[in-house]
Amino acid sequence: MQVNSPSTSIAEVSATNAPFNPYLPFASHSMKQDGLEDFDEKVPQSPKAPSTRSRFDGLTSIYRSVSWILGFRERYSLLLMIIFGGALVGFCLARAMMMRPANVRDLTIAGEWFWYRQPLYKPTIFMHIYLTIIAGIFAIFQFIPAIRRRMMILHRINGYFVLILLIPGIVGGTIVARRAFGGELNSQSGYYVLGSLIVFSACMGLLNVKQTRKHRKWMLRTVTFTCATITARLASICARHIISKIGTYYAVWRCDEILFVLQDANAVDQAYPECGQTGVSPGNIHVAVRAATNVDNLEYAASVRATFGMGLWIGILIHIVGIEFYIRRTEDANQHRRGFVLQREDDEDDAPKRAPDDY
Ligand code: HEM
Numbered sequence: 001m002q003v004n005s006p007s008t009s010i011a012e013v014s015a016t017n018a019p020f021n022p023y024l025p026f027a028s029h030s031m032k033q034d035g036l037e038d039f040d041e042k043v044p045q046s047p048k049a050p051s052t053r054s055r056f057d058g059l060t061s062i063y064r065s066v067s068w069i070l071g072f073r074e075r076y077s078l079l080l081m082i083i084f085g086g087a088l089v090g091f092c093l094a095r096a097m098m099m100r101p102a103n104v105r106d107l108t109i110a111g112e113w114f115w116y117r118q119p120l121y122k123p124t125i126f127m128h129i130y131l132t133i134i135a136g137i138f139a140i141f142q143f144i145p146a147i148r149r150r151m152m153i154l155h156r157i158n159g160y161f162v163l164i165l166l167i168p169g170i171v172g173g174t175i176v177a178r179r180a181f182g183g184e185l186n187s188q189s190g191y192y193v194l195g196s197l198i199v200f201s202a203c204m205g206l207l208n209v210k211q212t213r214k215h216r217k218w219m220l221r222t223v224t225f226t227c228a229t230i231t232a233r234l235a236s237i238c239a240r241h242i243i244s245k246i247g248t249y250y251a252v253w254r255c256d257e258i259l260f261v262l263q264d265a266n267a268v269d270q271a272y273p274e275c276g277q278t279g280v281s282p283g284n285i286h287v288a289v290r291a292a293t294n295v296d297n298l299e300y301a302a303s304v305r306a307t308f309g310m311g312l313w314i315g316i317l318i319h320i321v322g323i324e325f326y327i328r329r330t331e332d333a334n335q336h337r338r339g340f341v342l343q344r345e346d347d348e349d350d351a352p353k354r355a356p357d358d359y
Pocket of ligand 1: 091092095096098108109112128129132133136170173174176177180181191192194195198225226227229
C-alpha cells in the first residue's frame with residue numbers, strides 16, 4: 001500500500017501504477033492502524049521447492065483476486081464464506097429433492113410420514129421445506145461485501161426477501177418439531193430453543209437495520225443459528241453409528257407407528273408382542289425399539305430418534321460459541337465507511353443513526 005492520506009487524489013493513486021482499489025485512500029488507515037495485517041502481504045517463500053511455490057502463488061493470487069472482486073477486506077473472509085456458505089447452500093441444494101412431495105413421504109426417516117401426513121403437519125412441513133431451502137440459498141448473497149457497497153438496494157431487497165421466507169419457514173419447522181423424530185422431548189426442546197433464537201436474532205437484526213454494526217452481528221447470528229441443524233445432522237449421523245455398535249440403546253415407539261413402518265401386523269406382533277394386546281388401541285401402547293443402523297428401517301429410525309436431540313443441542317452449542325468467537329475476533333474490522341472515513345467501533349454509541357448505505 002503506497003497511499004496513506006485520506007486526502008490523496010485519484011490522480012496520485014493512479015500514478016503509483018498499483019491495481020485500482022476503491023478502498024485505497026483509507027485502506028492503510030483501516031488495516032495498519034487497527035492491527036490488521038496487510039492483505040497484500042507476501043507469502044513466505046521456500047527456496048527449496050520452486051515448483052510447489054509457483055503453483056501455490058498462482059492459487060493465492062486467484063484467491064486474492066476473487067476476494068478483492070467480491071469486496072472482502074480480510075484475508076480469510078472468502079475462505080470462511082466458501083466453507084460455511086458452501087455448507088449452507090450445499091445443504092439446501094441437497095435437500096431440494098424434498099420439494100417433491102413424494103420424496104418427503106418416501107425419503108424422510110421411517111415413521112416421520114406417519115405424522116407429517118396429518119392435517120396440521122402436512123402444510124407446515126412443506127411450508128418449512130420450501131421456504132427454508134429458498135431462503136438458505138438467497139441468504140448467501142447478503143454476505144458478499146461488493147453487493148452491500150455497490151448495490152445496496154439489492155442487499156435490502158434480498159434481505160427482506162430472505163427474512164420473509166425464513167421466519168415463517170422456521171415457525172413451520174418449529175410446529176413440526178412437536179412430532180419430529182417421534183416427538184422425543186430432547187429434540188423438541190432443541191428445536192424450540194433454536195427456532196426462538198433464530199426468530200429473535202432476525203427481529204433484532206431488523207430493528208437495528210440502520211445501526212449497521214449491530215445489524216451485522218444479529219444477522220450473522222441469525223444465519224449461523226439456522227445452520228445449527230446441519231451440524232445437528234452430522235452429529236446425529238456419527239452418534240447413530242456409535243450407539244449402533246454399542247448395541248444397548250433404544251427409542252420408544254407407539255405400536256401404530258411401528259405398524260405404519262413395517263406394514264405387516266404379524267411381523268409387528270412377533271417382534272413386539274405387547275403390540276398385539278387385544279382391547280387396547282395400538283396408539284396407546286409404547287414399546288422400546290433397539291437402535292441399530294444395519295438391521296432394518298425401523299431400527300435405523302430408532303437410532304435417529306435416539307440421537308437427533310443430542311445432535312441438535314451439540315449443534316446449537318457449537319454455533320453459539322462459534323459465532324460469538326467470530327464476532328469478537330472481527331470486531332476491529334467491523335468498521336463503517338462514512339465518505340472516505342472508516343468509522344471505528346468506539347464511535348458507535350455516539351454516532352447518529354445512519355442510512356445502511358454508509359457501510
Ligand atoms: C436453511 C436451513 C434449513 C433447511 C434448508 C431445512 C430443510 C429441511 C428439510 C428439507 C426437511 C425435510 C426432512 C429432510 O430433508 O430430512 C426438514 C425437516 C425439518 N426441519 Fe428443517 N431446515 C432448515 C432449518 C431448520 C431449523 C432452523 C429448524 C428448527 C427450528 C428446522 C426444523 C425442522 C424439523 C422439525 C423438521 C422435521 C424433521 C424430520 O422429520 O426430518 N429446520 N428441514
